[in-house]
Structure formats: structure tokens, C-alpha cells
Amino acid sequence: MRFPLLDIEELAGTVHIGIIGGSGLYALDNLAVIGAVYPYTPWGHPSDHITICATASGTKVAFLPRHGKGHFWTPSEVPARANLAALKRLGVRAILAFSAVGSLREEIRPGDFVLPEQIIDRTKGIRPASFFDKGIVGHVPFGDPAGVHAAPARRATLICMEGPAFSTRAESHMYRSWGGDVINMSVLPEAKLAREAEIAYQMVCMATDYDCWREEHEAVTVETVVATMHANKDNAKRLVEAVIPDLEVAVKDLEAPFFDKIRGAAKFAVMTAPEKVLPEAAERVRYLHPQYTYAATN
Ligand SMILES: CSC[C@H]1O[C@H](OP(=O)(O)O)[C@H](O)[C@@H]1O
Numbered sequence: 001m002r003f004p005l006l007d008i009e010e011l012a013g014t015v016h017i018g019i020i021g022g023s024g025l026y027a028l029d030n031l032a033v034i035g036a037v038y039p040y041t042p043w044g045h046p047s048d049h050i051t052i053c054a055t056a057s058g059t060k061v062a063f064l065p066r067h068g069k070g071h072f073w074t075p076s077e078v079p080a081r082a083n084l085a086a087l088k089r090l091g092v093r094a095i096l097a098f099s100a101v102g103s104l105r106e107e108i109r110p111g112d113f114v115l116p117e118q119i120i121d122r123t124k125g126i127r128p129a130s131f132f133d134k135g136i137v138g139h140v141p142f143g144d145p146a147g148v149h150a151a152p153a154r155r156a157t158l159i160c161m162e163g164p165a166f167s168t169r170a171e172s173h174m175y176r177s178w179g180g181d182v183i184n185m186s187v188l189p190e191a192k193l194a195r196e197a198e199i200a201y202q203m204v205c206m207a208t209d210y211d212c213w214r215e216e217h218e219a220v221t222v223e224t225v226v227a228t229m230h231a232n233k234d235n236a237k238r239l240v241e242a243v244i245p246d247l248e249v250a251v252k253d254l255e256a257p258f259f260d261k262i263r264g265a266a267k268f269a270v271m272t273a274p275e276k277v278l279p280e281a282a283e284r285v286r287y288l289h290p291q292y293t294y295a296a297t298n
């Protein structure tokens with residue numbers, strides 16, 4: 001079902017919470033829907049229409065299915081820059097991003113949720129991974145990719161592989177030896193772009209399988225992932241309902257400690273001398289950060 005199409009510029013700056021749905025989570029039907037946006041950003045259109053919902057207390061929440069509703073973008077093709085740019089333009093300050101992941105640890109069982117704090121990049125350099133390019137050079141800090149520390153717990157590391165084929169058993173063993181706890185194909189460049197957009201970002205990993213490191217078991221298949229995700233998606237929706245009240249409070253004040261890791265990340269990232277920033281590059285980045293002056297001609 002399609003909802004009334006709204007103009008992103010009329011909503012700009014008013015939607016502070018963003019939810020990205022992954023494999024198996026293509027709608028958030030437990031929130032009231034106001035309408036949808038499908039903007040053309042300097043990086044093209046997002047994966048699909050972004051649904052604008054309202055919580056019980058009236059806070060607006062943006063929901064975007066990463067692979068499109070119907071799952072038509074491969075993990076390598078997801079237009080991540082357009083996705084993050086559109087969410088930023090709406091005013092999103094914090095994102096909860098859901099993902100179906102393989103477990104690399106016995107104790108992380110299919111059905112478990114994991115909030116990873118670290119990422120190891122095994123993508124192959126074929127995904128555009130920055131807003132700063134073609135006439136403007138910028139490097140944001142990314143030592144703490146989750147941005148906000150979760151409650152004290154064992155710190156989980158997420159491996160992001162290119163795909164689309166799943167890993168070999170040798171790779172799966174190697175990732176375990178590197179300290180990987182869970183694996184997907186989606187957290188990058190999404191998490192890096194969120195940092196460049198100065199949006200707090202936390203991926204919620206939903207374990208669907210044990211990948212292929214358990215020699216005596218069958219290797220992961222899409223069937224296994226879909227079956228577990230199907231059973232899991234109501235838990236994902238319940239989690240959104242449970243955290244929204246805290247998120248509503250957290251996103252109110254950009255000066256609060258919640259935003260310490262990301263505040264000013266893009267302001268101080270740019271290396272290019274103002275007179276050398278290409279006007280078209282400055283114009284693109286202005287869509288995200290109208291308050292920063294990167295170019296001499298701004
Ligand atoms: C369907 S199995 C592989 C696929 O599932 C995950 O997608 P998402 O992170 O969007 O839930 C994984 O990253 C792969 O893209």
C-alpha cells in the first residue's frame with residue numbers, strides 16, 4: 001500500500017528518528033503512518049519510499065527498507081548515500097538499523113539480537129563509501145563506529161563482507177580467529193555515511209544462522225535466513241516500540257553526551273583548501289550540512 005506522497009522540504013528538519021529495515025523487515029506496521037517521501041538527492045533516489053510514521057506521543061519516525069520493499073537491491077547496490085542523505089535532510093539525528101546476520105559464536109543463537117560496537121571491513125571497494133569526493137576531500141573519525149556505547153556487556157564485532165554469495169568455511173574460520181562475532185553484508189558503507197552525516201547510528205543485528213564454520217552442520221542458505229527472520233520480525237517491531245521513548249528523549253538535545261562521538265565529525269573532516277573545493281562538490285555536501293562553509297565561494 002502506498003501512502004500520500006509528501007514533499008521532503010516541507011518535512012525537512014522535523015523527523016529526528018530513523019529506522020532502517022533489513023532483510024525480512026520491509027515495513028513497521030505497528031506505527032501510525034502519516035505519508036511517504038521519495039526525494040531525489042544529489043546522490044539519487046533512496047532504496048524506496050521512506051515512510052513517515054508517528055509514535056503514540058506524536059514524534060515523527062522515518063522508516064526505510066534498505067533493499068526496497070520486495071528486496072530488489074543487492075547489498076553491493078544499495079544506494080546508501082541517497083538513503084543517508086534523505087534521512088539527514090528529514091532531520092534524522094539517530095538511526096536504528098536492523099540487519100539479518102550470521103553468528104560466528106556458539107553462544108549467539110539464531111533469534112538472538114546483538115548490538116555490535118566494532119566493524120571489520122571485508123567489502124571490496126566497489127560501494128561508494130563517502131559524501132566527500134570528486135572535488136572535496138574529508139576524513140571523519142570512525143574508531144568507535146557505534147558512536148554511543150551500549151550498556152556494559154561483551155563488545156561484539158561485526159564483519160561486513162561483500163557478498164552476495166555467502167562465505168566459504170575457510171573464510172568463516174578466519175573471521176572467528178579475527179575476533180568476529182557476527183557477519184553481514186550491509187553495515188558498510190551505511191555506518192560510515194551516518195558518521196559523515198553526523199547521525200548517531202546503531203545496528204541491531206538479528207542472528208539468523210551459524211554461517212558455515214560448524215563443520216558438521218550445513219552451510220547457511222537463504223532459506224534458513226528467511227525462516228528465522230520471519231519468526232524474528234515481530235521481535236524487531238517490539239524492540240522499536242520499547243526503545244522509542246528513550247530515543248525520543250535522546251534526540252531532543254544535540255548538545256547531550258549521547259551525541260559526543262559524532263558532533264562536529266563532518267565540520268572538522270575536510271582537508272581541501274576552500275579555494276580548491278569544486279563548487280559542485282560544495283553544493284552536494286550542502287544538502288547534508290548547510291551550516292558548514294567548506295568552499296571559498298559558499
Ligand atoms: C538474506 S541473507 C544476506 C543478506 O541479509 C542481510 O541483509 P540486511 O543486513 O539488509 O538484513 C545481509 O547483510 C545480506 O545483505
Ligand SMILES: Nc1ncnc2[nH]cnc12
Pocket residue numbers: 100101102103161166167183184185208209210211212220225
Ligand atoms: N551468514 C551470513 N553471512 C553474511 N550475511 C548474512 N546475513 C544473514 N546471515 C548471513
